Amino acid sequence: MDARTGLPVVGMVGAGQLARMTHQAAIALGQSLRVLADSPDDGTALVASDVVLGDYRSLDDLRAFAQGCDVVTFDHEHVPHEHLRALVADGANVQPGPSALRFAQDKLAMRERLSALGVPCPRWTAVASAADLRDFGADVGWPVVLKAATGGYDGKGVWVVESVDAAADVLASGTRLLAEEKVAIERELAAVIARSAFGQGAAWPVVETVQRDGICVQVIAPAPDLDDELAEHAQDLALRIAAELGVTGVLAVELFQTRGGLVVNELAMRPHNSAHWTIEGTRTSQFEQHVRAVLDYPLGSPRPTAPVTVMANLLGGPADVRPAGIDERVHHFMAHWPDVKLHLYGKQFRPGRKVGHVTALGDDVEEVRARAAAAADYLVNGDKE
Amino acid sequence: MDARTGLPVVGMVGAGQLARMTHQAAIALGQSLRVLADSPDDGTALVASDVVLGDYRSLDDLRAFAQGCDVVTFDHEHVPHEHLRALVADGANVQPGPSALRFAQDKLAMRERLSALGVPCPRWTAVASAADLRDFGADVGWPVVLKAATGGYDGKGVWVVESVDAAADVLASGTRLLAEEKVAIERELAAVIARSAFGQGAAWPVVETVQRDGICVQVIAPAPDLDDELAEHAQDLALRIAAELGVTGVLAVELFQTRGGLVVNELAMRPHNSAHWTIEGTRTSQFEQHVRAVLDYPLGSPRPTAPVTVMANLLGGPADVRPAGIDERVHHFMAHWPDVKLHLYGKQFRPGRKVGHVTALGDDVEEVRARAAAAADYLVNGDKE
Numbered sequence: 062m063d064a065r066t067g068l069p070v071v072g073m074v075g076a077g078q079l080a081r082m083t084h085q086a087a088i089a090l091g092q093s094l095r096v097l098a099d100s101p102d103d104g105t106a107l108v109a110s111d112v113v114l115g116d117y118r119s120l121d122d123l124r125a126f127a128q129g130c131d132v133v134t135f136d137h138e139h140v141p142h143e144h145l146r147a148l149v150a151d152g153a154n155v156q157p158g159p160s161a162l163r164f165a166q167d168k169l170a171m172r173e174r175l176s177a178l179g180v181p182c183p184r185w186t187a188v189a190s191a192a193d194l195r196d197f198g199a200d201v202g203w204p205v206v207l208k209a210a211t212g213g214y215d216g217k218g219v220w221v222v223e224s225v226d227a228a229a230d231v232l233a234s235g236t237r238l239l240a241e242e243k244v245a246i247e248r249e250l251a252a253v254i255a256r257s258a259f260g261q262g263a264a265w266p267v268v269e270t271v272q273r274d275g276i277c278v279q280v281i282a283p284a285p286d287l288d289d290e291l292a293e294h295a296q297d298l299a300l301r302i303a304a305e306l307g308v309t310g311v312l313a314v315e316l317f318q319t320r321g322g323l324v325v326n327e328l329a330m331r332p333h334n335s336a337h338w339t340i341e342g343t344r345t346s347q348f349e350q351h352v353r354a355v356l357d358y359p360l361g362s363p364r365p366t367a368p369v370t371v372m373a374n375l376l377g378g379p380a381d382v383r384p385a386g387i388d389e390r391v392h393h394f395m396a397h398w399p400d401v402k403l404h405l406y407g408k409q410f411r412p413g414r415k416v417g418h419v420t421a422l423g424d425d426v427e428e429v430r431a432r433a434a435a436a437a438d439y440l441v442n443g444d445k446e
Numbered sequence: 447m448d449a450r451t452g453l454p455v456v457g458m459v460g461a462g463q464l465a466r467m468t469h470q471a472a473i474a475l476g477q478s479l480r481v482l483a484d485s486p487d488d489g490t491a492l493v494a495s496d497v498v499l500g501d502y503r504s505l506d507d508l509r510a511f512a513q514g515c516d517v518v519t520f521d522h523e524h525v526p527h528e529h530l531r532a533l534v535a536d537g538a539n540v541q542p543g544p545s546a547l548r549f550a551q552d553k554l555a556m557r558e559r560l561s562a563l564g565v566p567c568p569r570w571t572a573v574a575s576a577a578d579l580r581d582f583g584a585d586v587g588w589p590v591v592l593k594a595a596t597g598g599y600d601g602k603g604v605w606v607v608e609s610v611d612a613a614a615d616v617l618a619s620g621t622r623l624l625a626e627e628k629v630a631i632e633r634e635l636a637a638v639i640a641r642s643a644f645g646q647g648a649a650w651p652v653v654e655t656v657q658r659d660g661i662c663v664q665v666i667a668p669a670p671d672l673d674d675e676l677a678e679h680a681q682d683l684a685l686r687i688a689a690e691l692g693v694t695g696v697l698a699v700e701l702f703q704t705r706g707g708l709v710v711n712e713l714a715m716r717p718h719n720s721a722h723w724t725i726e727g728t729r730t731s732q733f734e735q736h737v738r739a740v741l742d743y744p745l746g747s748p749r750p751t752a753p754v755t756v757m758a759n760l761l762g763g764p765a766d767v768r769p770a771g772i773d774e775r776v777h778h779f780m781a782h783w784p785d786v787k788l789h790l791y792g793k794q795f796r797p798g799r800k801v802g803h804v805t806a807l808g809d810d811v812e813e814v815r816a817r818a819a820a821a822a823d824y825l826v827n828g829d830k831e
Binding site (some may be wrong): 062065082088089091102345358359360362364386399400402404 | 727
């Protein structure tokens with residue numbers, strides 16, 4: 062407990078934009094997020110007071126960090142699983158716990174578990190050899206999606222391969238692999254919910270996530286023209302996965318909508334890009350909700366505040382921006398879009414890097430999408446004359 | 447400029463709840479507010495990375511603080527006026543500037559200037575002697591409101607006196623004083639606006655402020671049943687005062703509604719308690735808007751997000767709360783009011799102290815008021831059995 066405030070101390074491993082926005086939300090709850098940062102230049106280290114520098118791969122650093130935290134949580138899933146177990150053995154309150162987090166860290170374990178629960182997934186198999194891949198491809202048809210079981214994100218660690226030969230390098234790399242059927246996707250959705258340690262659940266409206274090159278560029282809330290029954294099914298599925306896996310905090314279930322219904326793509330057990338829109342778009346943001354859930358506070362209302370909310374990521378454009386150029390763009394952005402909300406993550410604008418996002422709200426989905434996209438495009442690319 | 451982000455550095459003198467909430471808003475703009483704090487336990491010092499400890503009454507401390515700030519602004523009006531002038535002479539970019547701030551620091555100067563501008567004020571006079579007060583009381587009738595020209599806040603520095611004799615102690619104290627007619631108040635309103643250095647203005651809806659013992663306990667937005675013409679008049683008045691006085695940042699104009707119309711009570715040139723509701727209740731909070739205005743960024747939209755928003759202050763109850771008691775109350779508050787937003791300032795709960803506020807939104811003013819009041823009452827007083 063923080064003796065100055067009478068409130069428990071939340072520690073988050075990782076100090077990127079997710080921790081940064083969690084800190085921002087935590088301030089209102091009387092909190093000051095403690096973060097384990099790689100560098101004093103991490104997005105959260107720039108704005109928070111309680112910053113511990115250390116390596117999330119070092120058990121010593123994790124142990125030192127956990128001292129004095131009433132709960133330890135995460136802004137990424139890359140902490141080695143054995144370290145999570147060691148922290149729990151030390152008596153630390155780790156939320157979500159290792160046995161849940163495992164299914165966000167290891168795609169093979171996730172597929173096994175979800176399949177056992179009867180949750181719809183693409184057809185999949187573990188791939189230990191070229192023969193495994195050949196058999197699977199013969200069965201489901203080429204191309205096949207090959208995935209590293211651990212360590213991937215934002216399209217990294219995922220390869221769409223047309224043949225066993227095309228996968229030779231990956232197969233030879235020694236990476237633990239699984240193969241998945243390349244399903245015919247109508248669109249991608251995300252069902253994001255939160256679950257507290259006590260077991261309370263709360264679901265935000267199901268959203269459509271628009272991807273480009275494996276990276277989410279836009280999130281539309283709620284998912285346009287989504288059948289009510291299907292939306293409810295997706296929320297129920299996410300709440301059920303959270304309960305079965307013992308997830309605490311935010312759980313994002315990335316879904317493929319196919320002609321045959323919904324199948325689960327990925328799980329993330331932390332605040333997630335597909336729910337940044339909840340900051341302005343719902344009564345309780347995913348960041349506040351994550352803090353509430355891991356502290357085992359009762360959850361806040363996930364009710365929307367507007368008919369349509371669209372979030373667009375700011376992905377650094379092709380050219381580096383000279384530093385003063387960012388401030389100039391912020392000026393023009395604000396003049397042009399006085400009602401679009403800006404979120405910058407404290408990063409230099411570099412090609413392809415997620416440097417922030419914008420959120421637009423309104424009544425008409427096409428208008429709101431166009432407004433968010435134009436604002437984001439201007440911020441990352443500047444004038445195109 | 448902060449080389450890590452390419453954005454200008456905003457420094458705020460003072461590190462209480464106003465700076466705390468400004469920091470929270472500034473994070474989204476890619477900023478990290480630099481604050482001049484009295485103590486490492488100040489509300490903002492608990493949550494911000496860029497904290498300078500020092501005394502706002504010391505010119506040396508102010509000068510050291512201003513180094514490297516692209517703009518210096520304030521969370522209170524107590525910085526000695528001559529120090530503000532000295533900072534400007536040094537070349538610092540002080541927003542609002544000393545010649546505007548003077549009218550928020552000195553009630554006598556404010557009354558002189560507003561009267562010269564033809565802005566409606568209660569009848570008033572400077573009081574240098576008992577005779578001045580006697581003559582004024584004879585003229586406007588007793589009781590009379592006696593005010594310290596400088597240094598007052600939240601009812602401090604204000605005395606309602608029935609006679610010259612009753613004012614003897616204050617008169618003898620050597621304080622610079624003014625006397626004001628005790629106007630027959632129907633209710634209190636506030637017109638809060640922002641003005642950028644460039645001269646752009648933006649007005650939030652006019653609110654009703656409900657006071658108890660000279661301290662604001664509740665703010666209702668918009669002011670219920672306020673005539674449209676009167677509301678527009680109040681906004682115009684505030685925008686005009688800002689322009690005439692050269693205010694930058696947020697300007698709160700506290701108003702008395704009387705049978706004869708509106709009269710100005712006080713001015714504040716900083717984020718103000720009467721606009722905390724804008725965090726959830728409008729598209730651009732007063733804290734974000736203050737940062738935009740002092741940086742001379744274009745202003746954000748002040749449009750409401752709900753038909754009714756009510757803010758209730760958390761004023762520490764009669765008994766000290768044992769530290770663990772606060773966390774317990776937060777639990778119960780969250781369980782009971784999942785859609786009421788909490789803002790804690792990182793302070794111990796002590797009698798009469800502003801320790802936070804809550805904000806409720808909805809459609810029906812009586813329902814929203816009752817909800818906000820019940821939630822606030824529970825948080826500061828606990829169960830009353």
